Amino acid sequence: MGTINNQSILINADFSTSGTIAVLQGIKLSIILNKNLYLLNICNKNIEENTDKLKIISQNIHNEYNIEVAYEVIYGKPNRLNKINAIASGLEKNIDPLLVIIGINNNVKGLLKLLKNSKTPIITVQEKNPSKNLYKNIIVPMDFSKEAKEKLLWAIYFGKHIGSTIHFLFAEEKDEYLLQKSEDNLMFTKKTLSNYPEIKYKIHKVNREKKSIDEYALNYSKEVELGLTIIIRNKNYIFSRPEKKLLLNREKKPIMFLNRNENFYVPCV
Structure with a gap:
């Protein structure tokens, strides 16, 4: 060895x-x-x-x-x-x-x-070789959960070290409570990114309809040059269809899965 x-x-x-x-x-x-x-x-x-x-x-x-x-x-x-x-x-x-x-x-x-x-x-x-510019665009679906912040920090890491353009997708939630939580995460995202003026990013407010924000993100990546999608694993359905569906997505897109941890790890940004 x-x-x-x-x-x-x-x-x-x-x-x-x-x-x-x-x-x-x-x-x-x-x-x-x-x-x-x-x-x-x-x-x-x-x-x-x-x-x-x-x-x-x-x-x-x-x-x-x-x-x-x-x-x-x-x-x-x-x-x-x-x-x-x-x-x-x-x-x-x-x-x-x-x-x-x-x-x-x-x-x-x-x-x-x-x-x-x-x-x-x-x-x-999967068995499809990703684009040479896989990391040119990083897709980050953001919801109302506090764990979404871990995705933000990893996106910053890629943006800083690779020069990726980060696409943050925020769902326009119908529930007022969830909408407020999502808006709080949006404010946190903008405030954090203000410390990294060199990072290129775009904020997209999207209507996910009946899809989860993660499923929507995989479809959205068709609209930009194929990019890596960063997803937080949902502990509530790890053995059920939704997560397996993301894993085996039809377009054979690469996904970065993060776990939900109280003390999450992210490299120095």
């Missing part, structure tokens, strides 16, 4: 099409954010063969992009991703991942469980 000490982007390198796209996105983020890569493969057979594959991939990435890459193959069922959470949280390995990137294939059930438990942000990609 290769070893590195600095903060890394952790990637589930399972050699699938979506897993390959996850690696490519990791390379892109590693370059623009100046982070290392940590390639992880979970398998219950062909461990030596997979280790050789990861070694070659890691060496090629390092030689072509001058990125420090660590790699490891660990024993387990490939579609069960609990090992990723253990490693990302520092329980099993001494690494400090900024985020995790995972390709979606036959691991949906395991991925939903991982989303439920992970304190580390997770970017999911």
